[in-house]
Amino acid sequence: MDAVDVHRGNRHGRSEAARAAVLHAADDLLAERGFAGVTIEGIAERAGVSKQTIYRWWPSKVDVLFEALGDDLAEDLTPPDTGVFADDLRDYLRTLALFLTHSDPGAVLRALTGQAQHDPALAERLRAEHLRPQRERERALLARAGLPPGPGTDAALDRLTGPIYYRVLVTGDPVPPSFTDALADAFLSPGRDHSSASSSA
Amino acid sequence: MDAVDVHRGNRHGRSEAARAAVLHAADDLLAERGFAGVTIEGIAERAGVSKQTIYRWWPSKVDVLFEALGDDLAEDLTPPDTGVFADDLRDYLRTLALFLTHSDPGAVLRALTGQAQHDPALAERLRAEHLRPQRERERALLARAGLPPGPGTDAALDRLTGPIYYRVLVTGDPVPPSFTDALADAFLSPGRDHSSASSSA
Amino acid sequence: MDAVDVHRGNRHGRSEAARAAVLHAADDLLAERGFAGVTIEGIAERAGVSKQTIYRWWPSKVDVLFEALGDDLAEDLTPPDTGVFADDLRDYLRTLALFLTHSDPGAVLRALTGQAQHDPALAERLRAEHLRPQRERERALLARAGLPPGPGTDAALDRLTGPIYYRVLVTGDPVPPSFTDALADAFLSPGRDHSSASSSA
Amino acid sequence: MDAVDVHRGNRHGRSEAARAAVLHAADDLLAERGFAGVTIEGIAERAGVSKQTIYRWWPSKVDVLFEALGDDLAEDLTPPDTGVFADDLRDYLRTLALFLTHSDPGAVLRALTGQAQHDPALAERLRAEHLRPQRERERALLARAGLPPGPGTDAALDRLTGPIYYRVLVTGDPVPPSFTDALADAFLSPGRDHSSASSSA
DNA sequence: AGGTAAGCGAGACGGTACGTCGCGTCTTCAC
DNA sequence: GTGAAGACGCGACGTACCGTCTCGCTTACCT
Numbered sequence: 094m095d096a097v098d099v100h101r102g103n104r105h106g107r108s109e110a111a112r113a114a115v116l117h118a119a120d121d122l123l124a125e126r127g128f129a130g131v132t133i134e135g136i137a138e139r140a141g142v143s144k145q146t147i148y149r150w151w152p153s154k155v156d157v158l159f160e161a162l163g164d165d166l167a168e169d170l171t172p173p174d175t176g177v178f179a180d181d182l183r184d185y186l187r188t189l190a191l192f193l194t195h196s197d198p199g200a201v202l203r204a205l206t207g208q209a210q211h212d213p214a215l216a217e218r219l220r221a222e223h224l225r226p227q228r229e230r231e232r233a234l235l236a237r238a239g240l241p242p243g244p245g246t247d248a249a250l251d252r253l254t255g256p257i258y259y260r261v262l263v264t265g266d267p268v269p270p271s272f273t274d275a276l277a278d279a280f281l282s283p284g285r286d287h288s289s290a291s292s293s294a
Numbered sequence: 295m296d297a298v299d300v301h302r303g304n305r306h307g308r309s310e311a312a313r314a315a316v317l318h319a320a321d322d323l324l325a326e327r328g329f330a331g332v333t334i335e336g337i338a339e340r341a342g343v344s345k346q347t348i349y350r351w352w353p354s355k356v357d358v359l360f361e362a363l364g365d366d367l368a369e370d371l372t373p374p375d376t377g378v379f380a381d382d383l384r385d386y387l388r389t390l391a392l393f394l395t396h397s398d399p400g401a402v403l404r405a406l407t408g409q410a411q412h413d414p415a416l417a418e419r420l421r422a423e424h425l426r427p428q429r430e431r432e433r434a435l436l437a438r439a440g441l442p443p444g445p446g447t448d449a450a451l452d453r454l455t456g457p458i459y460y461r462v463l464v465t466g467d468p469v470p471p472s473f474t475d476a477l478a479d480a481f482l483s484p485g486r487d488h489s490s491a492s493s494s495a
Numbered sequence: 496m497d498a499v500d501v502h503r504g505n506r507h508g509r510s511e512a513a514r515a516a517v518l519h520a521a522d523d524l525l526a527e528r529g530f531a532g533v534t535i536e537g538i539a540e541r542a543g544v545s546k547q548t549i550y551r552w553w554p555s556k557v558d559v560l561f562e563a564l565g566d567d568l569a570e571d572l573t574p575p576d577t578g579v580f581a582d583d584l585r586d587y588l589r590t591l592a593l594f595l596t597h598s599d600p601g602a603v604l605r606a607l608t609g610q611a612q613h614d615p616a617l618a619e620r621l622r623a624e625h626l627r628p629q630r631e632r633e634r635a636l637l638a639r640a641g642l643p644p645g646p647g648t649d650a651a652l653d654r655l656t657g658p659i660y661y662r663v664l665v666t667g668d669p670v671p672p673s674f675t676d677a678l679a680d681a682f683l684s685p686g687r688d689h690s691s692a693s694s695s696a
Numbered sequence: 697m698d699a700v701d702v703h704r705g706n707r708h709g710r711s712e713a714a715r716a717a718v719l720h721a722a723d724d725l726l727a728e729r730g731f732a733g734v735t736i737e738g739i740a741e742r743a744g745v746s747k748q749t750i751y752r753w754w755p756s757k758v759d760v761l762f763e764a765l766g767d768d769l770a771e772d773l774t775p776p777d778t779g780v781f782a783d784d785l786r787d788y789l790r791t792l793a794l795f796l797t798h799s800d801p802g803a804v805l806r807a808l809t810g811q812a813q814h815d816p817a818l819a820e821r822l823r824a825e826h827l828r829p830q831r832e833r834e835r836a837l838l839a840r841a842g843l844p845p846g847p848g849t850d851a852a853l854d855r856l857t858g859p860i861y862y863r864v865l866v867t868g869d870p871v872p873p874s875f876t877d878a879l880a881d882a883f884l885s886p887g888r889d890h891s892s893a894s895s896s897a
Numbered sequence: 898a899g900g901t902a903a904g905c906g907a908g909a910c911g912g913t914a915c916g917t918c919g920c921g922t923c924t925t926c927a928c
Numbered sequence: 929g930t931g932a933a934g935a936c937g938c939g940a941c942g943t944a945c946c947g948t949c950t951c952g953c954t955t956a957c958c959t
Binding site: 534535547555 | 945
C-alpha cells in the first residue's frame with residue numbers, strides 16, 4: 094500500500110497502479126460525460142498517466158472500456174442454483190435486468206453494445222468474450238429444468254432474455270420484476286393465456 | 295423538372311436539391327464506410343454542398359442520418375392486413391427481421407440505435423418519432439387478433455419483437471423465418487412445448 | 496427629408512439613403528472595431544441594407560471606405576492663403592498633423608494607407624485620387640513662397656510632410672505644433688543650425 | 697547534421713526544423729502572393745507542418761512574419777563607421793532606402809507596418825523590438841557628427857529618415873541615391889538654398 | 898391606368914480559412 | 929525497459945465571411 098510498494102514501471106514489468114488508474118478513469122469518464130467524453134487524452138490526464146502508457150497496453154479507448162468491464166458479467170450474472178429451478182430462473186432474470194439498467198458495469202456494457210453497432214470487430218469480441226460465455230451460463234441454468242440440450246435451449250433463452258435487452262437498448266422502458274417474472278412464467282407455464290401475462294405485470 | 299424549377303435556395307426556402315443530396319450522401323457513406331466514416335466534411339464533399347449548408351439545417355451528423363431514415367419504418371413496416379391474423383403476424387415478423395438485418399434503412403436504424411446508447415436525447419427522439427409510432431402499428435395488428443387492448447398487448451409485443459431486436463443488436467445471430475415463425479407460433483399456440491419451438495427452425 | 500422623399504431605389508437610380516447608411520456604417524465600424532471589424536456583412540447589418548446592395552455598388556470593403564473618405568482631404572487640407580506665406584505653411588502643417596492623428600477621416604486614411612501596403616491597386620488609387628491632388632494643393636502653397644516650380648518643390652514637400660507621415664505611420668510619436676513648426680522653420684530659414692530645430696520643440 | 701540530430705520535438709523542446717520551415721514558408725508566401733496570400737493553412741502546407749504546430753508557437757500569422765523578420769534590421773541596417781561622418785550618413789540613407797524598397801526583409805517590414813495601422817499591439821511591438829533599436833543605432837551615427845545628444849538628434853533623424861519612409865509607404869515614389877544624398881546634404885550643409893536640393897536629384 | 902424594369906430587403910448557396918480538439922506516433926530522460 | 933512529458937503530422941470539428949444567386953416587393957416612368 095505504501096508508495097514504496099507501488100510498481101512505477103521498470104524492467105520488472107508494467108505498473109499495476111497505472112493500469113488500475115486508467116481503467117478507473119475510463120469508468121469515471123463514461124459515467125460522468127458519456128461515451129463521447131471518454132478520450133485517451135482525458136483518461137491519461139485523469140489517471141495521471143501518459144498517453145504513451147495507454148497506447149502501449151491498449152489499442153483504443155474501447156479496449157480500455159472492454160478491460161474495465163473485466164469479469165463483471167461472470168461475477169454478477171452467474172445464475173443462482175438453489176435447487177428450485179423456477180426460483181433460480183426468476184432470480185436470474187431479475188438480476189440481469191438490474192445489472193443492465195442500474196449497475197456501473199451494465200452502463201459499460203450498454204456503451205460497448207452501442208459502439209458495437211458501428212464496429213463489427215468490437216461486436217465479435219464482445220460476443221466471444223462476454224456474451225457467448227454468458228449464454229453458456231444461461232444454458233446451464235436451463236439444463237437444470239430438465240430441458241434437453243439443443244437449439245431449443247437457445248431459442249428459449251432468446252425469448253427469455255431478448256425482451257429484457259430490447260427494453261434496455263431500444264424502448265428504454267423500465268424492466269421491473271413484474272416484467273421479468275412474466276417472462277419466466279411464460280416459460281414455466283406455456284399454457285397460460287396472453288392476458289394472464291399482463292395480469293402479473 | 296427543368297433546371298428552372300430547381301430551388302437554389304433563396305428567401306422562399308431552402309434548396310430541395312441540396313437537402314436530397316445531403317441525405318443521399320449520408321446514406322451512402324454509412325453503407326460504404328460505416329458510422330465513423332460519416333463525417334460532415336465527407337457528406338459535404340460527396341453531396342457537392344458546403345459544410346455551412348449542412349450546419350444550417352442539421353445540428354449534427356446524427357440528425358442528418360435521422361432525417362435520412364425518413365418514413366421508411368412506416369412505409370416498410372406497416373403490418374399487412376389480409377384478414378387472416380396468423381398469416382399477418384408471421385408476415386410482419388419476417389418483414390421486420392429482414393428490414394433490420396438486410397435493408398438500407400435498417401442499417402441506418404441500427405446505427406442510430408447504437409448511437410442512442412451514448413446519447414439520451416437521440417434515444418428519446420428515436421422512440422418518439424419512430425419506435426412508438428411503430429409500436430402503435432403493431433398494436434393495431436394485435437388488436438385484430440381479438441386481444442383486448444391493454445398492457446398485455448405491449449408485453450406480448452415485447453416478447454414478439456424483443457428477441458428479434460436482441461439477435462440483431464446483441465448476438466448478431468441471423469434471424470431466419472424459422473425463428474420469427476416460432477415466435478409467432480408461441481403467441482398463437484401458447485400451449486406448445488418448448489422443444490417444438492426449435493423443431494420448426 | 497420626409498420618408499416620402501427617400502429614394503428607395505427604382506429604375507431611376509439608386510437609393511441615396513442606402514448609400515449614406517453604408518458609408519456611415521463602415522465609418523462607425525472602423526472607429527469601433529478597427530479595420531478587421533469592418534466586414535461587408537457587418538456593414539449590411541448595421542446599415543439595414545442587404546449585402547447585394549453593397550456588392551452592387553462597391554467591389555469590396557476598401558472601396559466602401561474609400562468612398563467614405565469622400566472629399567475630406569480637399570475640404571480639410573486645402574492650405575490657407577492669408578497672404579503671409581510663413582503663417583500659411585505653419586498653419587498647414589499643423590492642420591495636416593491634426594488631420595492625420597485625431598480626425599475621423601484621418602483614421603480612414605491611415606487604415607487605407609495600411610491596407611495599401613498589401614494591395615498595390617489600392618495604393619495606386621489612393622495616390623491618384625487623394626495623394627497627388629493633395630500634393631498639387633501643397634505645390635500651390637509653396638508656389639506662393641516665390642519658389643520656382645520644379646522638382647525642387649516636390650523634394651521640399653517630401654521633407655516637410657514626410658516626417659509628419661513618418662511619425663504617424665511608423666513611430667507613432669505625437670506630432671505636436673512644435674514639431675511641425677520646426678519643419679516649417681527649417682524650410683523658411685535653412686541657415687539655422689540643427690540644435691535650434693529642437694529648441695522650439 | 698544527420699537525421700539523428702534533428703530535433704523532432706519532444707519534452708526537451710520544439711523542433712527547430714519545423715520552426716525554420718514555417719518561417720521560410722511564410723516569407724515565401726509573402727513574396728509570392730502578398731500579405732493576404734499568407735494563411736496559416738498555406739504556411740502549414742508549404743512547410744510540411746501541421747496547423748497545430750504553428751498555433752502552438754505563434755498566436756497569429758503576423759507573429760510568424762514578425763519572427764521571420766528576425767534580426768535583419770540589426771544586420772542590414774547598422775550604419776557604417778569609416779571615420780568619415782558625411783560618407784557614413786550618405787551610405788546609411790542609401791542602404792536604408794534600398795532595404796525598404798528592394799530587399800526581402802524590407803517587404804516583410806512594409807507588410808507589418810501596413811498591418812500595424814490596423815493593430816495597435818503589433819504597432820507597439822514593431823516599435824519596441826525593431827524601430828526603437830534601429831533609432832538607437834541611428835543616434836549613435838549622429839553622435840559621431842559631434843552633435844550633442846538630446847531631442848535635437850531625434851528631430852534631425854525624423855527629417856533624415858521620415859521622407860524615405862514617406863516615399864516608401866505613402867507616395868510609392870522611388871527613393872534613388874540622389875534623393876537620400878540630398879537629405880544628407882541638407883543635414884550636413886543647412887545653409888544651402890532649397891533649389892540646390894533638387895539640383896542634385 | 899397598367900405594364901415594366903430597376904433598386905431593394907432578405908437570405909440560401911458553394912467556398913476558404915479560421916482556431917480547436919483529439920488522434921496515434923515519436924523521442925527523450927528519470928527511475 | 930516502463931512510464932511521464934509533450935511535440936509532432938493529421939483529420940475533423942463548428943464558425944465567420946466571402947462573393948454569387950434568386951426571389952418578391954416597391955416604386956417611378958412610359959406607354
